[in-house]
Amino acid sequence: MNIPPVEPGTVGPCPVAPDALQGIKRQQTNPARWNGAGWQDFVAALRSAGVELTEGRAACGAYVTDAGGTAYGQPHGVVIAHSAGEVAALLRTAQAHRVPVTVRGGGLTTEGEAVAYGGVLLDMTGMSRVLAIDAAALTVRVEAGIYWHSLAEELRREKLDYLSAPLNLTSSVGGTLGVGGIDVNSARLGCSADQALSLQVVTPTGEIVECSDTENAELFQRVILGYGQFGVITEATLRIRRYTPLSMHYYYYSSLATAIEDLQMLDRNDASDYSGILTIMDCAVNLLVAFDSDEREAAFRRDWEARLRGHGEFGFALCMLGHYALRPWKAGEALYLLKRKQAVFPEFRRPEYMRDGKMHDRSVVFSRAVWKHWGSRNMVIPDLATPADRFVAAVERGNAVCRKFFPHYTLYCVGIKLRPEHRPHYEMSCVPPDAEGWAYGCEFEPMIEGEVYSRDHFQAFKNAIYDIGVDLGASYYRFGGMMKGYIRRVFGDALVDRHLAMKRKADPAMILNRDVIF
């Protein structure tokens, strides 16, 4: 097809012939926009209840999309949360007027879950303070809109740290507790949501309720990993720990399956404090292992390191040299690998974050690297979560899908230790129902590298990954947007209908985050 060049700032002729897309199955990416019925009455009622709502493009523009950058929508108005009382007033009024409310923390969803298609956008980052640190009991009470990074900033002044959080500085605590949260220490500590001891929740009908494993336990079970369906988390008490820098080790593999087997071996034997896999290419797989203490590191060196089948950086470089010397036609691949190494590796070794060979502030180092080298305006990251025994198959099949759709991509694999006492939280979540001991998650992230792909291309890619999940009886981390079509296929009608009945009971007008799951 000959597409004529178009001057910047002008709109050229549509290059797609009117019949070009016939026969291609279309799927709606954005949910339908709420029609705005009764909006003005709702706004008046809300303002008389003392809740500030802002409208207009300067207020709504910041929320037009999420980190995924493929789903777009605008709310009719924005409420920035300042207190649980204000959130309660908002939800009560929204129930009465049947106005949808979409809750947003860091906005790091990738399927449009944090995008409002009309109605109210409730921005929780207005509630982002540390309320109390108990250094003796090792707990912290926070407002739920706080970014993990902001929490880390305040904890570090007391030589403390959070237990586990997504490798992203702008994830919010409330958002993470609502979906799970995976860190490179999840194979040891469980998902980030497992560190929550108690929550203050505003129910969809506007009651402010404290809940925990022992108080209003049913609400606690539904809200943790509940994808925002059963309430808005306004405060959380979290377990924390003493801060320690960590020592990192990297092992390189040319086989994805071997690296995963070694990762699972380390996890089963509690051989490291942190573990995960990041791939650079199919033939260059990085197993990351890290430790909080010299003792744990020494034990690993003594008992487990020799069992790993990966190489150190130098040894792997020699292997690659041999590999490409015998395959000169793959020089482009070798060049990409080299460029990627030169760009990314220094990021993990910045001198201001290293002291005596140990990495300080790992979340900053990882998150900055993630945004700098993997981030883009479109972050398309379908994922699969499986029991341990099906993980290699899931990753290899997902990897083959990536290869089909994109020239370069990264896989991020990590284990999640399951806590038997938290099994009720895990129902209809990213944790596969039949997983025992550990679940394993893999994100498949194409490198966009400045290219422009159509949303159809992204969607076809995601569907191909998600189809693997259906086939293998897996689960998924990201449930919103395009994933909705998969929820019944994965979990079955009986479970989904049971949750839907609970949702209808808790949220009679179905106003809260209604485009995410049901």
Place this chain on the structure above:
Amino acid sequence: MFAAAPLDHACCSGCSLCRLVCPMWRQHRDPRFSPEGLAKARQCGATAAELTAPLEACSLCGACDPVCPEGIDLYAMVMELRRDLSPALPYRQALDALQAKFALAAAAAEAPAAGAQFLPGPALRAHPVLLARVKALLGYACAADDGADIALALETGGEISPARRRRFLDRLSGRTLAVGDGLLLRQLRQWLPGARLQSLGEALASLTTIRRRLASTDFYVIEPRAYHADYERLVAYYDRLQVETGCALNLDLQRIAIPALRQALPRLAAPLADADATQARWMLQGRRPQRIVVESLADRAAFERVCDIPVLHLAELAQD
């Protein structure tokens, strides 16, 4: 082929990393009060007038630029919007009068002698004893024309006549310069790419006589505008300073300098209010320093308001 477009607000992907370091976001906890909010509003067609409140609230600390993974020139975005907004500011006349006063003083300045120059800025000029100490420590001549009017114009979005700019730069070209105003320093890096430029803080902290007096119980406050304008180099510089002296720095976990002040544009010339010092109070939260050492006199005023431990300007370390 088309030339690559400069990275501007259109490239903002909404990662929110700039919010984490933005003092006005910390104050307001409202995304409109952040570079991301400004960029997103611009993407939706908002004008400078619609963004008046955040544009006035921005302290131009420049913390957002080094953390932006897209490499968007967020500082330039704010400056451009401020220039658009500037003529409509209700207090524009007062700013123009102040700028004219500075310009008048500059016009009367004699041509400087050869050699390294020190551009103190009006805040340091108001403290003659400290100014004399800085001059003695650095051994640089103090420029009679230190571009105070230009610095104010940069800050407020005011106009700088080409003739005035040329006269100012002609006198500085080819010299070693220590610059007291972080905003002016950032601009001079663009205008005088060949010059050897240092902030006043860096110039003083590099002196052995001062560095050896920094202690592990000190809380050292870096002037953020100059620091973020040359971030990659200065991260390494201050990291060495921290390792050598053991003092705590006003750097967050991303090694971004937390500003002690978040004085909004309308209050630029006004005395420091309690609200302006909230940030300084927060900076000290969880810290127990025995002394605070500042690079900027404005920061000294902020800390003196919120704590009762000694607050010293860097130059005062060499007093004894």
